[in-house]
Amino acid sequence: MSEIQDRRAAKKAHTRRHIRDVAQRMFADGGFDAVTIADIAREADVAVQTVFNHFVTKEDLFFDGRLPWVEAPAEAVRGRPPGTSPLTALRRHLVEGAGHFGTLHLSAEGRSFTAALAACPALAAHEQRVIQEAERRLSAALAEAWLTDPEPGAPHLSSSAIVAPLTAAIWLAASRVVFVEHRRQDTVHGDVPDRVAALEQLIDRVLAGIQSQIGSVTGAGDGSETGWPPAAIRRAG
Template sequence: MGELSDRRARKKAQTREHVRAVAHRMFAASGFDAVTIADIAREADVAVQTVFNHFSTKEELFFDGRIPSPHGPADAVRNRPPGVTPLVALSDHLAGGAAYFVGLHLTPEGRAFADAVRSSPTLAAFEQRVLFDAERQLAAALAEAWETDPEPGLATSPVLFCPRVAAPLAAALWLAVSRVVVVEQRLVVDDAEDREGAAAAVRTLADGLLSGLYAQLGLEPPANVAPLGRRAG
């Protein structure tokens, strides 16, 4: 039974990846609005229902693998290593994600994706909904974490005293930081000549914004989060 289950899981993953690859190729060639789910199913040689079994909407299919998962920030908090505070785990998560997506957007396919999002109100709105879903999940994860593992200085912060109050505010601030980094990193990449330079510029941007997040919470940022323009080399 275990082997059969594994084969089914592999087959399901392969089908999902195949549908996504076909869809992304078609979106790049014809544009998001011109391609239908029926077109994708026909080109991928699968049933329309098979596409919907893996992707709820055409927007979800377009973004799959191209933007961070809305579960990522909450998972970073809940699965952080021992001794790592929730906000430090978030800082590391944002930095790692930014570096990955810098590499993605340096490719021709990545640039085409960014151009498509900038030019489509439908796609831009979907991306914002993903970020707000991430905020909701993150607020719950932070509230849970801070009940038993308070952020250093949180209890004596002049701004916040209760984790159930601090968590939604921190999640909202994190959302603003993430939104700026996600959007601005595309502009940084557009002007970059190399991946390392772009990644460094995006990390500097993320650090500056995260430093501001700590300040808004009345907390001292950790040593690895430097104010904007003061990132150590």
């Protein structure tokens, strides 16, 4: 019985990937607004209802597989190594994530994605809703982490209900502002590795400044070492 269920699940996942791949190719070629669900179903050789069985909206089709950062910041906090503070783990994740997405943006696929967002208000609005969900998940992870693993300067439990969502919003907004400006600078010259390294260093400096305000970088004034960033990045910055 389990073998049959496994085959069904694999077939369902294959169908979903096929529909998504067809749709995203069509969006890139013809524009998001110009492509309909019926067009996608016809090109993918499936029924319209099959498309809706897997994806509620066209926006879901466009973003599917492209939003690992929704849950990833919260997971970075929850899955941090022993001895690493929640905010240090978050900072490490956001810096490394900026490098990954910075490299992706400089590819043809990344530029197409950015152009589609800029051209379609519906996609931009959907992205904003996704950002709010990422903030909500990160806020919950921080509040949970601070219950058992407070870091130097972290909020008291009585105020974590306010500080956790505020921290999530500020940290994600800060890294996003830096990254979005990087996305817009298509006229900037230089090798991709150099541009991505500069992006990582800038985001790290911005987040370090924010983190220091609650005493996490310096151990609330005792000069302790957090282990992040690596010495090479500190020297480069």
